[in-house]
Amino acid sequence: MTQTKPITAGIIIIGNEILSGRTQDVNISHIAQKLNHLGVHVREARIIPDIEEVIIETVQQFHKQYDYVYSTGGIGPTHDDITAGAMAKAFGRELELNQQSVAIMHKRYGTEHLAEGRLNMARMPKGAKLINNPVTNVPGFQIENVYVMAGIPEVMRGMLDFALQDVIPGNRIVSGSVHCHLTESDLAGGLRELQDLNPNVEIGSYPFWRIGKFGTSIVVRGQDKVSVEKTISQVKDLMVSLGGDPECETDF
Amino acid sequence: MTQTKPITAGIIIIGNEILSGRTQDVNISHIAQKLNHLGVHVREARIIPDIEEVIIETVQQFHKQYDYVYSTGGIGPTHDDITAGAMAKAFGRELELNQQSVAIMHKRYGTEHLAEGRLNMARMPKGAKLINNPVTNVPGFQIENVYVMAGIPEVMRGMLDFALQDVIPGNRIVSGSVHCHLTESDLAGGLRELQDLNPNVEIGSYPFWRIGKFGTSIVVRGQDKVSVEKTISQVKDLMVSLGGDPECETDF
Numbered sequence: 001m002t003q004t005k006p007i008t009a010g011i012i013i014i015g016n017e018i019l020s021g022r023t024q025d026v027n028i029s030h031i032a033q034k035l036n037h038l039g040v041h042v043r044e045a046r047i048i049p050d051i052e053e054v055i056i057e058t059v060q061q062f063h064k065q066y067d068y069v070y071s072t073g074g075i076g077p078t079h080d081d082i083t084a085g086a087m088a089k090a091f092g093r094e095l096e097l098n099q100q101s102v103a104i105m106h107k108r109y110g111t112e113h114l115a116e117g118r119l120n121m122a123r124m125p126k127g128a129k130l131i132n133n134p135v136t137n138v139p140g141f142q143i144e145n146v147y148v149m150a151g152i153p154e155v156m157r158g159m160l161d162f163a164l165q166d167v168i169p170g171n172r173i174v175s176g177s178v179h180c181h182l183t184e185s186d187l188a189g190g191l192r193e194l195q196d197l198n199p200n201v202e203i204g205s206y207p208f209w210r211i212g213k214f215g216t217s218i219v220v221r222g223q224d225k226v227s228v229e230k231t232i233s234q235v236k237d238l239m240v241s242l243g244g245d246p247e248c249e250t251d252f
Numbered sequence: 253m254t255q256t257k258p259i260t261a262g263i264i265i266i267g268n269e270i271l272s273g274r275t276q277d278v279n280i281s282h283i284a285q286k287l288n289h290l291g292v293h294v295r296e297a298r299i300i301p302d303i304e305e306v307i308i309e310t311v312q313q314f315h316k317q318y319d320y321v322y323s324t325g326g327i328g329p330t331h332d333d334i335t336a337g338a339m340a341k342a343f344g345r346e347l348e349l350n351q352q353s354v355a356i357m358h359k360r361y362g363t364e365h366l367a368e369g370r371l372n373m374a375r376m377p378k379g380a381k382l383i384n385n386p387v388t389n390v391p392g393f394q395i396e397n398v399y400v401m402a403g404i405p406e407v408m409r410g411m412l413d414f415a416l417q418d419v420i421p422g423n424r425i426v427s428g429s430v431h432c433h434l435t436e437s438d439l440a441g442g443l444r445e446l447q448d449l450n451p452n453v454e455i456g457s458y459p460f461w462r463i464g465k466f467g468t469s470i471v472v473r474g475q476d477k478v479s480v481e482k483t484i485s486q487v488k489d490l491m492v493s494l495g496g497d498p499e500c501e502t503d504f
Contacts, residue, residue, distance in 0.1 A: 081457075121437075206269055
């Protein structure tokens with residue numbers, strides 16, 4: 001069993017529309033799932049408003065704290081799209097028209113449709129590296145360990161697949177889950193003992209409620225497959241000993 | 253037109269299952285919508301792991317920064333439910349068995365089913381006030397301006413309706429939206445001018461993509477209904493002048 005220093009990431013969702021409840025965020029779970037498959041631990045996700053000083057402060061903190069940072073939102077053409085400018089300030093760089101991005105947009109839209117508004121999307125911090133956008137072509141950008149992507153989920157997903165090519169995979173985390181119709185309270189004592197017995201896995205307990213009936217999902221996660229398998233088997237034994245009906249799923 | 257100091261809130265989602273991508277959060281948008289209807293501005297939402305020092309630090313910061321703080325998750329009966337203990341530490345209070353909560357659980361589960369695990373859910377910071385739970389009875393709790401609720405959406409929603417009874421409504425924010433099949437880039441210049449002309453409303457621009465066709469929703473929000481209506485009408489004129497087909501929705 002090898003345990004190395006985990007590779008970490010933070011997610012920043014920029015957008016008043018999420019904080020007003022108008023839009024349901026679906027970017028966090030998508031980014032988190034993809035990173036998790038690469039063995040990268042998402043430590044935090046923060047939804048912040050389109051306010052320059054808040055973006056700057058959050059980006060500076062995440063940049064120092066995590067190996068990789070992914071932001072979504074605020075890179076469109078309108079007056080409320082202030083992410084690129086804030087990113088430039090966060091890194092003390094000039095905001096400039098990225099010529100490579102301009103060229104891509106020329107090709108996509110033709111010169112006559114390249115209005116001022118659209119050109120705003122090519123303004124990026126000096127030295128930024130483009131992130132391809134297979135959906136609408138207009139690129140996102142990377143600056144140091146921060147990947148700046150669009151907020152529209154379909155567009156973000158396309159960009160993310162390119163952004164993730166840079167990630168050095170961590171030790172892959174394997175997981176399995178067991179669910180049954182016992183309550184969390186029934187399982188609590190036994191689970192605490194199993195967690196103490198198996199310190200190199202993380203045992204999570206999640207109550208569920210389907211068709212008016214409560215039950216519990218136990219998720220076991222870790223870098224070492226053998227330990228995860230052993231713990232899952234112990235959780236099943238615990239459930240059976242309490243009169244439960246365990247059903248098991250693993251991702252390995 | 254009166255503009256008073258806005259009433260603010262922060263949301264803290266506690267749970268490894270959201271950060272691993274296993275579970276899609278739906279609590280943020282629900283809480284945000286409810287607060288928005290009460291005229292409370294949600295300034296930030298943070299998803300953090302079940303790690304004691306992270307919970308303590310986040311709660312202390314939010315407690316100072318916002319008028320109201322809502323947390324979800326980590327108040328169940330198992331070893332990974334550490335929110336109550338972290339809240340007690342954040343406020344320098346003892347963690348104690350809340351006798352009022354114990355009494356509610358006695359009534360609900362009967363004495364013989366009140367196992368140690370289940371009793372864990374009655375451990376709260378000294379002086380905490382209960383938040384009713386109409387779904388599973390086991391209460392959440394309030395400590396100062398922080399409302400600590402369950403993570404299961406159905407249960408959280410029940411608790412939230414009680415928690416929100418404490419909220420002093422702010423000036424209600426009214427909003428309207430106009431959408432059309434023009435792109436954000438087409439609208440960008442005109443919108444910037446309209447935002448400058450109407451400083452007491454907030455104009456948000458949100459691209460959408462339906463059935464393979466792009467369009468833009470413009471959302472106008474503010475405390476003054478007349479200004480919101482005037483701005484919406486100007487946005488419609490802008491769209492028509494650009495060859496667009498505006499469709500309008502308002503919440504007033």
